[in-house]
Amino acid sequence: xxxxxxxxxxxxxxxxxxxxxxxxxxxxxxxxxxxxxxxxxxxxxxxxxxxxxxxxxxxxxxxxxxxxxxxxxxxxxxxxxxxxxxxxxxxxxxxxxxxxxxxxxxxxxxx
Numbered sequence: 001x002x003x004x005x006x007x008x009x010x011x012x013x014x015x016x017x018x019x020x021x022x023x024x025x026x027x028x029x030x031x032x033x034x035x036x037x038x039x040x041x042x043x044x045x046x047x048x049x050x051x052x053x054x055x056x057x058x059x060x061x062x063x064x065x066x067x068x069x070x071x072x073x074x075x076x077x078x079x080x081x082x083x084x085x086x087x088x089x090x091x092x093x094x095x096x097x098x099x100x101x102x103x104x105x106x107x108x109x110x111x
Contacts, residue, residue, distance in 0.1 A: 006089050007039060007049065015052040017088045017096065022054050024100045028107045030056045037087045053078075054086040056107070067109045071102035 018032035035053040058064035061079040068075040068084070078085040091099055 002092060006092075009089060011050045011052065014088050017093070018052040018054050021086075021088070021096060021100055025054065025056065025103060025107075027104075028056055030054055035085065035087070037089050049089065051087050051089045054088070056084045056086070056103075058082060058084055058110070064107065064110060068103060068106040070109070071106040073098050073102040075099060075102045075106060 015032060022030040022032045031054070032052050033055045035051055036048040037051045037053075039047045039049060056064070056077075059082065061082060061084060064084055065077055065079050068077055075086070078087070086099070086103070088096075
């Protein structure tokens with residue numbers, strides 16, 4: 001299942017994916033940073049997994065969060081004060097191009 005695939009994905013693979021997408025989002029200061037993600041739900045409640053996050057600095061995280069939700073393909077990010085965080089453990093490899101385009105679209109609205 002996609003959920004099992006995401007849970008089992010090796011952190012080094014996620015790191016490489018995050019670096020690639022961060023480069024595509026470099027205009028907005030995106031970078032790949034170490035972090036954790038929660039499995040949650042019925043699969044493994046409360047269990048954290050190591051991951052690499054895409055960190056995007058923003059002036060107003062609430063406004064940026066809403067802008068990503070309004071993209072043609074909505075993107076749900078984590079808000080953390082003056083940055084947004086994207087966890088590729090929740091994104092299938094086949095969705096990366098769409099994710100990148102939607103984040104670019106959403107962030108362009110803030111400029």
